[in-house]
Amino acid sequence: MGSGxxxxxxxxxxxxxxxxxxxxxxxxxxxxxxxxxxxxxxDKKTGDVIVSAWQLGASGLAAIWARENTREAxxxxxxxxxxxxxxxxxxxxxxxxxxxxxxxxxLRPDFAAQGYxxxxxxxxxxxxxxxxxxxxxxxxxxxxxxxxxxDRVQVIKGWFDGRETHExxxxxxxxxxxxxxxxxxEREVGSTVDVADASYTNSIGDAxxxxxxxDPDFDPKHRAFYYMRVIEIPTPRWTAYDAKRFGVEMPxxxxxxxxxxxxxxxxxxxx
Amino acid sequence: MKTKxxxxxxxxxxxxxxxxxxxxxxxxxxxxDKDQVVEQPKPYSPxxxxxxxxxxxxxxxxxxxxxxxDSGLIGNTNGPEVSFRLARGxxxxxxxxxxxxxxxxxxxxxxxxxxxxxxxxxxLNEADPTLLATDIGKQWYAQMQGSQEDAWAAVVxxxxxxxxxxxxxxxPQVKRSVWDDVVDIASKYNQPGxxxxxNGYEWSTISSxxxxxxxxxxxxxxxxxxxxxxxxxxQILPFSAFDSGDPxxxxxxxxxxxxxxxxxxxxIPHNGNISNGQMYAEAIKGEAMTKDYAERRAxxxxxxxxxxxxxxxxxxxxxxxxxxxxxxxxxxxGDSFGNPKEDWMLQYEYARSTLKNGIRLEDKR
Numbered sequence: 001m002g003s004g005x006x007x008x009x010x011x012x013x014x015x016x017x018x019x020x021x022x023x024x025x026x027x028x029x030x031x032x033x034x035x036x037x038x039x040x041x042x043d044k045k046t047g048d049v050i051v052s053a054w055q056l057g058a059s060g061l062a063a064i065w066a067r068e069n070t071r072e073a074x075x076x077x078x079x080x081x082x083x084x085x086x087x088x089x090x091x092x093x094x095x096x097x098x099x100x101x102x103x104x105x106x107l108r109p110d111f112a113a114q115g116y117x118x119x120x121x122x123x124x125x126x127x128x129x130x131x132x133x134x135x136x137x138x139x140x141x142x143x144x145x146x147x148x149x150x151d152r153v154q155v156i157k158g159w160f161d162g163r164e165t166h167e168x169x170x171x172x173x174x175x176x177x178x179x180x181x182x183x184x185x186e187r188e189v190g191s192t193v194d195v196a197d198a199s200y201t202n203s204i205g206d207a208x209x210x211x212x213x214x215d216p217d218f219d220p221k222h223r224a225f226y227y228m229r230v231i232e233i234p235t236p237r238w239t240a241y242d243a244k245r246f247g248v249e250m251p252x253x254x255x256x257x258x259x260x261x262x263x264x265x266x267x268x269x270x271x
Numbered sequence: 272m273k274t275k276x277x278x279x280x281x282x283x284x285x286x287x288x289x290x291x292x293x294x295x296x297x298x299x300x301x302x303x304d305k306d307q308v309v310e311q312p313k314p315y316s317p318x319x320x321x322x323x324x325x326x327x328x329x330x331x332x333x334x335x336x337x338x339x340x341d342s343g344l345i346g347n348t349n350g351p352e353v354s355f356r357l358a359r360g361x362x363x364x365x366x367x368x369x370x371x372x373x374x375x376x377x378x379x380x381x382x383x384x385x386x387x388x389x390x391x392x393x394x395l396n397e398a399d400p401t402l403l404a405t406d407i408g409k410q411w412y413a414q415m416q417g418s419q420e421d422a423w424a425a426v427v428x429x430x431x432x433x434x435x436x437x438x439x440x441x442x443p444q445v446k447r448s449v450w451d452d453v454v455d456i457a458s459k460y461n462q463p464g465x466x467x468x469x470n471g472y473e474w475s476t477i478s479s480x481x482x483x484x485x486x487x488x489x490x491x492x493x494x495x496x497x498x499x500x501x502x503x504x505x506q507i508l509p510f511s512a513f514d515s516g517d518p519x520x521x522x523x524x525x526x527x528x529x530x531x532x533x534x535x536x537x538x539i540p541h542n543g544n545i546s547n548g549q550m551y552a553e554a555i556k557g558e559a560m561t562k563d564y565a566e567r568r569a570x571x572x573x574x575x576x577x578x579x580x581x582x583x584x585x586x587x588x589x590x591x592x593x594x595x596x597x598x599x600x601x602x603x604x605g606d607s608f609g610n611p612k613e614d615w616m617l618q619y620e621y622a623r624s625t626l627k628n629g630i631r632l633e634d635k636r
Contacts, residue, residue, distance in 0.1 A: 030369060067322065070463045074469060078537060085577045
């Protein structure tokens, strides 16, 4: 089974997925001073509120790697799983898995040609591991030109050792020159969010992150999958924009910042 | 026509991959006559023989308009045309009279209104005579004209019909006319190369109902996405929860569509997080999943919707306690009726745990 695309499920005929331009899911959740408190789901017996409108996410988008913008090209990309999903941002992420990618190749502007020639893109399968080899990945991510800088790129690995399944997260590119220590960026990226002003700046994070990564824990006998997660720097959530624009004070439990992100379809390894 | 272009391109790629020289047919098939080899000059432009994807297209593949009863009966009067106009970059007016525009156009949009009672809300809005000639049509119309609570009560009643699988209004001519309209609107906004409007709809079963597999409330919805244009998709009517609440029956329908039309179609499940452990379950109707079932699901549902407004579906903090980013827009209260969540359900709802379960099951076969 694949993964890696995102949609809005908007029910107001308005596919708005950005925090500062969110028009809600249902008509009563279009922008207003009181929409955050609208009841989305109530317990039929007790009348208790189960979900409030502020818990809706301003998201999301499907991103499709294609040659042309047509029904056929989009559908074919879905069928081969060369797609990823985002929580509403239009950041770009590209990944190739193969057996012999070299560390400096991802720095080449035309790295995709080698990626396709000697490996597979997101949604693809790796098989026939050469003796002694471990999967190598080339990953490049570029921020949304009208959005937030990137915090980090992560590889999420899952595998089955014959008895049980496991998962492990590897940070593979960290912004702001941070080193990777014990599989994680050495410190958090920080935040420039001014919640009261519903603003942030791109003075932290990076616009472009690139990584070459080789699985250090690879066992050719074990089935595995690898997908990429790209995390943006913190930005104001739609609730913060509402608070500012309508001059309302949100209750304590309302989330006011968000780190938007992208998830790619996995690359699978089969022994 | 487009299909032909794609096939041709594939052949070119295959030839180039074999060798740079283009080989003319030898007289003795199977023997390469070197004298017959014609050397093609290597093109100066690096891109003429490059056929892999070089652009990312952004869009929304799960989107509702006034044609869905849970939208059109409670105040949304904007139909698919408004959605397409906004998506391609125009300013439109929302239901509350607010001007709205995107930061820049999307590349594509799939309008996926609920197949169940598709278009009924719009017809009620227009006081459609065929609908108002029925008792239930009159009742819905009165509820819609009443208070917000009355209108919402009509939606809740209709959703009960999604649960029972028994529609209270079922008119083949109306269904045909609505679906043809949906397809025609997509055709109108589909501009190959500039903006794509794919054909699609949503199959909206909530687990129980006709052939249903579990307690009412578990969201098992799928968005159905077609590769094709009107000449193919107008040959069918959307398969809905009124036809069956069993995903396997949906896959049979998808197969019959491809068989009948020569087209292509797939289905994308969404919101496993409100399925209470059913969306990616390993037990199918009480039995262990068979290889055949797994292969059919992978065939018809190669993707999952990983995240959306009603919660993120990548990972859950309880399943991934060492993942500091897992608790993102988490919705884990229960199913779509509010039946509470239990911890065992989580691994059958999220992308990461489902991928893990998937490779474990694959290893067993």
